[in-house]
Amino acid sequence: MAEKGIPQLTFRAVLLAIILAMVLSAANAYLGLFAGLTVATAIPAAVVSMGVLRLLGGGTILENNIVQTGASAGSSIAAGVIFTVPALIILGYWQDFRYSWVLAIAGLGGLLGVLFSVPLRRTMIVEDPLPFPEGKAAAEVLKAGDNPGPGLKILGISAAIGGLVKLASGSGLRLIPETWAQSGFLANGKGLAYLGTNLSPALLGVGYIVGLNIGIVVLSGAVLSWHIAIPLYQAFFLDSDPVLAAGVAGAGAEDTAFAIWSAKIRYLGVGAMLIGGVWTLFSLRKSLVSGIRSGIAAARKGSGEFVAETERDLPMKWMLIALVLFVIPLLALYQAITGLWHVSVPMTIIMIVAGFLFVSVSAYLAGLVGSSNNPVSGITIATILFASLVLLGLLGRDSDIGAVAAIMIGAVVCCAAAVGGDNLQDLKAGYIVGATPWKQQLMLGIGAFSCALIMAPVLNLLAQAYGIGPPTAEHPNPLSAPQATLMASVAKGMFGGQLPWGMIGLGALVGAAIIAVDEWLKARGAKFRVPVLAAAIGIYLPLELMVPIFLGGLLAHFVERWHKVTDADDEAKERVHRPGVLFAAGLITGEALMGIAIAVPIWATENRDVLALPESLHFNQWIGLAVLALVGWYLYRTGKKAQPEVVSG
Template sequence: MTRQEQPRTPYEPDLEEDWLAPEEEQVIEGDLSVRAVVVGLLVGVVLCMTNVYFGLQTGWVSMMSLQSALLGYAIFLVLPKLLPSVMSRPFTVQENVILQTTAVATGTMPLAAGLVGIIPALEMLDIKLDGRGPIRLTWTHLIAWCLAVAFFGVFLAVPLRRQVIIKEKLVFPSGTATAQLIALLHKAPPPAQALDPSRIGAYARIPRDSNEVTETRQVGPAGPGGTAEKQQVMGGSAWRMLGLSFAASGAMTFLSFLFPVLYAIPAFDILSIPFGTSLAASWMWWFTPSLSYVGQGIIMGFPVTVSMNIGMIVGWAFLSPLSKMMGWAPGPVSSTTNGARGWILWVALAIMIAESLISLLPSFFASLQRQISHFRQNKAPTRMFAAAHSSPRGSHDTATGDDYYEPMTGEPDEDAEHEPPHRLVPLSWVLWGLGASGVLGVGLVWYVFGDDGIKPWATAAGLILASGLAVVGVRALGETDINPVSGIGKISQLLFAILQPGNVVANLIAGGVAEAGAQQAGDLMQDLKTGHLLRASPRSQFYGQMIGSLASVFVSTAGYKFYTSVYQIPGPQFAVPSAGVWLNLARLLNNGHLPSHVIPFMALFAALFGLIALLKALRPRLNLEPSSPSSRAISHLPSGIAFAVGFLNSPSFSIARLIGGYIAYRSAKASGRGETPLLAIVVASGFVLGEGVLSIVSLGLTSAGYGAISCWGCGVGGGGYCSGGCS
């Protein structure tokens, strides 16, 4: 498609023959377009439903920023033929930033609203253990709950941008990687701020309620020649591979719906033949050849999947049989209350709390030190906020409505804000937004749960706690690509066990409120980093975040209600491991009961992974050479969160992820650069999205009364999908 020549505006790219031709300069105006927001919402709906599916199944969730940018760009490749009028002008880099920002805000609401953790945990309450029965929210109450936590984190992210992105120039690896990918797709110059090559690339997240583990890898070489090679990789063959991987994963998902044994193969039963038992039926050792989990493994990377599978072996091959045979967990192995699965969950919880809290300490002390430094430089809060409304101070004036930490002197500032005021979010919006969203949150939570659930003052305390912890979480995310929301949630639960003792419901709600704010602020800060590198308007991104969050309130509620109305949750197909973590800790803090003989194992593993987390946190301060044996040894220590996820998920999912991790390792080795090729990441994205989308089709068929064509093989000893689809 060609475009008629016309006079260029100062912000318009000089396009060649193709409507997606290379841009000579970055567009910095007109990025908030209706088409970018609408397509962002469409992509976000897909991501939202996908996150509900994977979150309920294994607790695995993802921002999917890279996938959003890929899908959005692919849609705009097709739109010129379908809607020529919509494509009268080119789809710009900045519009893609707004598109993926809107999509991420829409797709992450199931996580922020606790639909894969807090809400299922409330439905798992037991009157004997918790003093009250299950709480099942109606459609109206669930929408009200989502509205209560939908916007506070968005307003929290705005004032933090000036400090962590402009002043401190934190890396935010995933946000930077997304910026690089968008620039690559549009054949635009790469972002100005380069990353350490070892920290660039694709990312993935695993259990939101279990912290977030991220692995970053370079998606292409920097410098001259790198762009040309990347552009060649993202040619027609890459798009074909994305389509083929999507189709293959979707087909496998649909076949598993028709023949459930395909996702519950009792492959390990051959090892138990001499003992006359079934590892699948008795110990949950079946194999799920899910391409989506293979794709997750590719994105996560080999080190994370290895840590996960080490945890799987320790938890499911040693501790699970030990607890069962010793009579410490007398119930069925799959039971989360009195079975081995529930017993090892406590060990996983101890690991996650220990690593999360230890990992938080460096960022906490760094944040405290910086705040003390600001006050010592006469930057009291009143002066910080006054700077935002100061009169011009000369040629070096950089005070704007987003300028919360700007020096009051008229001296040049190398960290000056380059965005004009009309592209920034005014301070007054932030203050009014925080106040309004806080009042809205307190009021709606009280409306949903009443005084018996949580007191209004306690909800307000949770929001205040989220404000403080968000600073720590955002800085940790910017430095390490890990948002320690698990530690933040657990800190909240510990605090509210004191503020409202004996109230399991209040403990869960308060923890969820605090975690939601910190999680949203961190996720959206990644998007703001992407926008900063590609010169997208922060105000336009703010609009996209607000629109996406509002839309997702209704999409997330619908998705969750559809799944819970069709499937047993928790059940064979959707174990909801994150809900078990939240509920068990709340019960422990309020009732003090632990399974038999689990305390020594909790203490042992907590101490071990607390020490590992401490070594990793101190490594940058030890001034070790990266190639030294000590530094290499520390870098190869397993991730405690990934290790714990091996406990939370049944072996089938961890094994599939390990296959993907090994594919990433082999493809990186074959590339000759030690990095996973971008083509592999594209294929992995197709795998993940294929199962996520086709799961919606399966949901519709199940709700319409359709089921498996054949349950052949399930009686051999299958589990998981088998026992759910052929019950």
């Protein structure tokens, strides 16, 4: 396509990509703070692009590819920021999100992710190609772009449903609650039982997108925490913990379960994540070497040699110049934090080395399991641990800024890794449709920096309206920011803080057992796998968040069975699931954007009940459960009744 001179990087494509990137980054920021997960946005962006450019007189496949490339930065930058930057609020270092600092972390980290990922394209896409499932799916959507109408209709309807349910829920009109839960103590008060689910359509959509395998794994992790570890701790160990026992004295079963989970059991997930991050690095050591060799080979390639339009990456010379220009402001930022050159310079070196290594890891994992399943949080934990060990030697265990410095390094690396994995996914789609790589790489850089421009205002709005992190009197039901809370706990624990290291060690053993099971399944060639970081997320997060994710994955499985798609027929699966994926993406986007819209009047009036209707109009949790069931039925129906022309459109 590119060789034929078909327009790609046009003004309208760039402008539309920037707008979509900003909107989708805001939506993913809310979703990530709420549920600890973000989802890839390339396919919804491609469908919207085809519809909008058609209204403007028609767009080429390569213009639509540029739009989805830039817009997909919305998920990667949001993930990089919300997994790390809120930790600075949780640590008490910031009282609000500082615009210039968030811009520097997100914008420069994202641009470094683009630069670090460029040398990997030839190895992972051309010479030794990886599957890149979401890139292939986006390419199929782009190739079938003659009729985007059905897809836009699905997106619009589902976004409206997601938004209306969010408006009616506990943070808006309060017509229905946000959770359904049943709990109680067992005989003689020894042991307790808790069952609950969040009533969020967005989480149902997340589950549909990630599929049944991941849904089973995250729910199994939650069951381990809530149905095994918490009851055992309450029955046999609570009396030996006088502080926690006094805190839950007289409390109900649900409050007791959450108190034990918050103080003790969730740290099993921390340990599992730590061992998972280390294992990820070890298992990908060969791909790291391959990526480095590919980068060196690209740098040595003769400048006078003819390179086809579809093989032209950003020039290595200009990449090195840009790398230096982007690193200097980060060095100044680290110097402003520490005030010590002998600390800020090693911080910068760690950031550069870890950034390139973990962009390689992220790109490899995105190639295998997709960007939505890319364990960027595990990569970031490994970065923070390594940075903390170096900083311990430079600053000492009692340093006031050690934890903050480690988070600052991890934040930049996290943004770079998230963008790097996403970049390779987009380049795979471009490779299939015949795009020019350097134009895509430039567009992703523009999209990433555009998202960085709005991150601080969005985070401040959400923080003031809902609260971020642990519950407070002002915000009793905040956005939990699970990854950022985890990063803050790990960094603080390394520098004089108190952590339940026994639970973390036990969690590491659990993680090692999960890795062993997954390796056994891999050796048997099983389709079902047990990724340790997905299991760790399930252990670490509340059960109520994992249940709708599992149910969404179950719906995706039922759609496959209805269409009689076999496990071996991945291409048929992709065709069958496309309408469902669009519906799920609409649920996520609609709910997240409504969550941000609801935050505006709450922030303006400083009253979190400003939209709440009188209590006499509130429905009970069973009505909320019925609403979620109805949304699930509609999602299933969309997949089940998909006709061939809709699937291909």
